[in-house]
Structure formats: structure tokens, C-alpha cells
Amino acid sequence: MNTSKTLLHGTLEALVLKTLSHGVLHGYAIARRIEARTNDALQIEEGSLYPALYRLEARGLVTSEWGTSELGRRAKFYTLTRAGRARLAAEVRAWSAFSAAVTEVLGG
């Protein structure tokens, strides 16, 4: 896989949280959303996506429940929790600060 497309460590979780902030989604939809929003610039490594989701759930940042997908199939849906929302806000602030700093250096 192309290095520019590889996610920085920890960034995947932030992206998942961000994606879920718009609504309840199953795992595949989360992957597709991220791919679509970045115009496939970022390819989700699926071997990492699900462990990330499970860990977020274990930490209480998301919850999951089984429901029926748009196509009538049984699927597991993830919802952002209050704690997850707070965590997302913190991640966004940290990322802004980090990227501003990087931009400052690279841009300067």
C-alpha cells in the first residue's frame, strides 16, 4: 500500500469517531464513508478497522447493536456515545494543533 495512503497511528480511531458523529452506521458503511469523503485518498485497512471499532466500544466511546441494513440484511450498527463525542472533540482540537504546527514548519 502507498505510504501516503497509510493512516497515521491513532488517526483511524479519530476518523471512525468523526464518521459516526453523523449517524448510526455499520462497519462497512463506516469504511465506505471514509473512503468516499477522502475520494479514496485514504484506503481503510479493514484488518485494522474492526479491531479499532471493538476497542472503541470496549472503552465506551461507541455502542453497538444488531439491526437490519438498508438491504434487509442483519448487520451490526455502531452509535457514538456521549463519551465518544467528547473524545472526538478532543481529538479534533489535538489534530488542529498538530496540523497547524506541521503546516507552519512545512509551509514555512
Next chain:
Amino acid sequence: MSRRGRVAPRLLRFGRRVHGWIFRPSAREEVEDEVDFHLSMRVREYTARGMEEGEARRLAEARLGDRGSLSDELEDIAERRNRRADMQLVTDEIRQDISYSWRQLLRNRAFAIAAILTLAVGIGANSAVFSVVSGVLLEPLPYESPEELVTVSTAFPTMGFDEFWLSPPEYHELREWNESFADIGAYRVGAASIETVDRPLRVPSAIATASFFTTLGVRPELGRTFLEEEDRIGGEPVIVISHGLWQRGFAGDAGILGATVRLSGRTATVVGVLPEGFDIDDEGVDVWSPLHALQSIDPSDHVNRRGNHFMNVVARLSDGVTPERVRQDLERMEQRWAEEYGDVHPIDPELHPMFTTDLRTSLLGDVRPTLLLLMGAVSFVLLIACANVANLLLARSEGRSGEIAVRVAMGAGRSRLTRQLLTEGVALAVLGAGLGLLLARWGTEALIGVNPDAVPRVAEIGLDGRVVGFTALVAVATGVLFGLAPLMGATMGRVGSTLKEGGTRSTRGSAGSRARRLLVIAEVALAVVLLVGSGLMLRSVSGLQRVDLGFDAQNVLTMRLSLPAGDYPEPSEVGAFYTELLASVRALPGVVAASATSGLPPVQTLDANDTEFDGVPMTPDGPPHNVDYYTPIDEGYLATLGIGVVEGRAFEPADALAETPVLLVNERLARTFYGEENPVGRRIRPPFGDQWFNVIGVVEDVKQAGIRAPAGTELYFYNPQLAQAGGNVARDMSLVIRTELSPLSLAPAVERIIGELDPALPVADVQTLEQNVARAMAQPRFLALLLGVFAGVALLLAAVGTYGLMAHTVAERNREIGIRMAMGAEPSAVRSLVLRQGAALAGTGLAVGVLGALGLTRFLGAQLYEVGTLDPRTFVAVPLFLGLVALLACWIPARRATRVDPVEALREA
């Protein structure tokens, strides 16, 4: 996003709460389902883009990576999360339960206080008694492998001595011939005077063989015990002291080893200090000397010493030796005794048997039944307390059936409710037990403090782990058992009907109220048993107090002295000392009379000396010529204690110098050996010396073997005369001083006189004669006191229980009573309605209790004195009294019933 998604989490969580862990699908299945879904969506995506299906699947699977390891990882995370969530759920609920229970208890403060106090009293009393029992009966003896230790005793059944000492030859033969014992030691407890750093002390002492210490397996704290060569005639004078004396008398100075101290007028070298708590026979022995060196016992002198029975013998069984084998071994030795010493009362199964007793049994003596009795009594108290708490919880459960029905309807699971009620029960029990333990601690100290003489091994008694464990067990069992009571009344099936009742109390005659009635009946019955027991004990103690002791114990001061042979080698010096001392004491203001005796009544050590009675033939059917007590006394002893002379006269000062020595006999001796004849003028010869003594008088019997036992045969010698004759003067005497003042206030003046005569002479056992008498009654008084306390508590609890039930019944029947009164019922009719119900309840309890007491009081038999176990007075008085108390307990609710306002009652309903 569908609405189902939002509802689902709540449903899922609810499902988890109700069904717990049973219906949750396995984590693995969920993982596989989720991955399958993902793959199929990817395949769908790729085929939509025009990819061929097989190609799409390969690509999708490639993007996912190694499916097996991914599934493993996901399953692992999910499992861990589930476990944590389950734990969280449980701890959350427990926390909720506790805070809910606490709020419940606070809301029903009166109930909570009543329940907690009741439990505290029951548990406290139980733990206190259990502490004593555990310390005395269960705590291992402070010796190595104590279960292997036995005492060896002999007996003379034909003379009525069921447990007797061994003589030195018997001990040595046993030691040489036996095939059962790993080691055997002998000892004898007495008293000694020892000079400590600052003052002389009179302390319990013992002579012991070197093997005594190795048999018990004691390791000295400092130094060593005796060597075999010190335990011989002419051995070095050495002593071993107790840890206590080392601390008390020598400030715990390690330099004590090798130091020379004065012991009863001689010098001895301290070679060892025994560890703290080491003792024998609960005597508090402080000084140990080698037995053979001090007693000058020559083991080869078989004939002359064979009848000299004075040694306590303790032995350690060899590995694997059973009591049966010991008995066979003794039988084998009996043969040898018969062959070798057939002519001088050999050990013989009929006339002079030898036997072993487990050391613990032998040390505890008759305390065991007393303590077990107390255990039984106090467990009754605990039962009553539990019944009372159960009653309270049941009463509450009836009041709570509404609350519980509501909670069930709101979706509380049965298991959750069970846990909730359990938490409440356990919370009560824990609070009650905590308070109870405080009471127990205080109670244990009080028990020992009240009567230290009544209980052996006091040092071993304390609140220990076993006691705490026992208390916790009882408390939790009570909480669990009765905490669940409300569930019995409010089963799930009855929720609807309870709610429909609109919050009225559950119906009369329900399982709950029947249970409550049974509990009150049980309480009353148990209280009857305890009251009867304590009544019998009180009657027997008051009987003991009325026993004619044969002497007047009032206003007499006593103290003990012992003149060491080292400082007073000549018997005449002993005589002179006591004569001078008594003369000075008699001159003290307030002193009416003063004298001295070698054996202070009512408890003396048995002498059992073979004695010759001139002109009284010994017959096979007649009594053996043996006298229980030899008592040297000083001038004026009989008059001082008010002991009457029946025939002849008492000793006079002139008797001291009489050519033929004289003695007095008691009535029992006169009757035993002379029958109807007057013994005055007859001759009696004791086993020491060859002198005949003339009997000059017969005196009234005085108790010597305790208050309950009949007086034994007794010979009185005139100590001033013994002093003149030499040899057998009594050095160890108790002063008896009759005074017009408070006896103890006289003690300092007397001790000052003794100090002036001999500053090195210690004074021991300063007490009034009444105190000495009380000590002889320590055990029955102890038992009577405790049973009295238990019975009082039982009475109180039973009264509270009866009151509670009747008050509850009146409240329950408020409406019915209201209707009756509206229909014109007289208050007296209403009152008698309630009283009748209470009387039926109490009457049943009393009847059951009396039946129980009739069956149980026989366990008191051995403790009673001149009161039958079925004493009619007690069996009539107790139910009458308890019945009155029960009626009183019903009277208050009955009166309340007459004040029911019909209008109010009907409106409430």
C-alpha cells in the same frame, strides 16, 4: 437510520439484566456474522463496478487480510469487554442495594434499632460465652503435642478415694517397667517464699523431676531446665522460675541466670526462665525445684516410701500407643507388682488401681459440664434473639408487601429483589454483630473479672479469630434466613392480588402471621427453660449460702505465713514465733480473738493418713484406719472461729508441755471409729514417730472439702506442743483474727507486726474468711449469675416479642375492631378479645417451655445443691411470673384496641 436502532440498546440492556448471561449469543458468532456481512457488502460493491463475482470475492477477502486472526482478535476484545460489563453491572447493583437498604433502615429507624439491639445482645452474649469456652476447652494446652499427654493416677476405691497420687516407688517402677510411654515426669505443687529484688514474695511453687519438663516438651525462654544429676539427693540446689516472676520480681534482667536467690530460707541458683504461659494445673507456679533433691527421696527405699502417695504424674504416650494398649501394659505391670511387692499395697485392679486420664480432661475437671451448660443456655438466648429479629422482619414484610409488589410490577427481577432483601438482612446482621462483638469483648472481661476463680486457664481466654468467625457466621445466617422473609409473603404469583388489595395489610392467618405466632410461642418457651434453669441455680446457691459450715466466718481476717526451715531450723523457734506473733496481734485494738491453723476451712488439702486407733480393731467390713485431715492449730483456734466442743475440752497452753501429747477429734471421726462410745481418754497414733496421743475432746464438724461435701474425719493437733516435741511442727499456718472492725482494715497493722518480727517473711492470701468461703462457692455462683443474666435477657426479649406481635395484631385488626365498636361492642369486650388471643399464645409457649424444662433441667443436676431438677416451687413460680409478664405485654396493645376510633378505622380501610 431506523428507530429500531435506538430502541435496541435499551432492549438489549434490559434483556441482559433480566436474563443475565444465559441468552447472550457467543461473541464468536457475532464476530463471524459481522465479518460475513462486511465481505458480502464489499463483493456487492465490486460486482456493481463490473467485476466478476469470484474475482470480487477474492479481492474483498484480500483487503480483509487473514480472516482467522482478525476474528480471534475481535473475539478477544469482545470477550474482555463483556466480562467487564458484567462485573460492572453486579457492582452497580450491589452498590444500589446497599444504599437502598441504608435508606430503608433510616426510614424505619425504630425497627432497625430494635432489630440491631436484639441481635447485638444475642450475638454479644453468645460470643462472650463462646470466647470463654474456646479459651478453656478448645485452645490447645501450652505443651508440645498436648494430645499425647496423659496423667497417671491411682485410687483406693475401698476408702472412697477415686483419684489419688502416686508414691515415689510406684512412680519409679512405672517409669522403668512401662512399654507405653515415651517419657514420664512427676511434680507436686505447693508454695514457697522467695526473696526478689525489692521484697520477699510468697508464690505458688512446685517440685518436679527433670523428666517433667522433657515430658511436656517445654523449651525455656532463658537457660535450661533441670539436669538428671540435679534431680537427686544431694544434687545442686537449682531452680527454674516462671516468666511472670522473672518480670515481676527481677525486672526481666537476663543476669538472673546463675544468680543465687534465697528460697524458703535456703539458697538456690536460678538456671532457667520458662516461657510465658507455661504452668501446670492452672496453679500459676512461679518457682520450680528438683523433686528428688528437695524431698530427699531415695528410690531404692521401696518399702518405707511405698505408702507415701504425693506425686502427680504426667506421661507422654509413645507414637501410636492407644488407650487400650496402655491398659494392657498396666495389667502386665500389675502382675509384677503383685509378685514383687505383694505385701505392701501393690498396684492392684481392685484395691489400688493405676489408670491414665487425658491431660486436658484431668486439668479441666468439672468445669467442662458447667461451660457446656452455659453454651446451651446462651444458644437459647441467641435463638430467642433470632426469633425476635425474624419476627420484626416478618412484621415489616407484611407492611412491605405493597412496596414489593410495586417493584415487581416495575420490572424488578426476582433475583434482584432477593439480593436486595438479602442485603437488608445482612446489613442488619452486620450492624448487630459489630455491636455484639463490642458487647462480647466487654462481656468476656466482665465474665472473667466477676469470678476469676470459677474458670481455669483464664490467660487463654480472649476474643480470638474463632470467636469472630463464629459470630460472623451466626450473624450472616440470621440475616440471610430472615432477610428473605418478605419474599415468602410476597411471591411473584401474588403480585396482582396484593396490588388489587389496594395496599391494605395482608390477610389474617397468612403464612407470615402464622410464622410470627410460632416464633413468639418459641420465644416464650425458650424463656421458660432459661428461667427455670436460673431459678434452680439461684435456689441452690441460696441453699449453699445457708449451709452450716461449722464455724462463724463473719468478721474474721485471715492471711498465710510460712516459716522457712532455713531461717527457723528448730521447731521450737517456729512455736515461739507464732506465740509471740499471736500475742502481739491479740493486743491490737479491735481484735477479739486470734489464732492460727494449718488448714483454713472450708477447703483444705486432703491428707488421708493411715492412723492407728488403740482398742479399735480393724475389720474387713469396717472403715479403713485412715484420717482425712490432720490439722495443727494454735491456742484459742476453736473459740476464735466459734467451733463448739462437744465432749471433753479444747487445748490449753499447759498442753504444750504435757508429757503425753494430746489431740482433738471431730464428731465425724468419733462416730466413724468409736460409734456410740466416748473417745475422750482413748489413744490414737499417727504414722509419724511412735508416740500415742490422748484424745482430750470431741469438737463439731467443720467443712474442709468444700461446702457441698460432707465433713471428713479430722484430727486436731496442738501446734505449740508439736513445736516442743520437735519434728512435725506446722510451719505453714493461716492466721485467723476475729475483730470488731472491718476485717480488712486490720490487715496493715497485722502485716506491720509480722514485718517487725521477720522482715524477710512474705505474707500471702490476705482476705476475710467470708471471702474464702465465697471462693469455695465460686463456680455455682458464677453459673447462677450467668444463667440469671441470660434468663433476664430472655425474659425481656420474649416480652418485647409478645408485645410486638400483639401490637401488630391490633393494628392489623384495626378495621375489624372499629366495626365491632361501631356495632356497639363494649371496650372491655374488645380488650378481652385481644387479651384472650395473647393469653392463648403465651399459654402455649408456657406449656411447651415447661415440657422442655422438665426434659432439660437434668443437665443441671450435678450443679444443684439440695434442690431437685424438678423442684416444684421453681416449676410453678416461673410460668406464673412469665405469664404475668406476657399478660402485661398484651395489656398495652389491648388498651390501645379499646381506643380505636370506629370512624377513623373505617375511613382508613
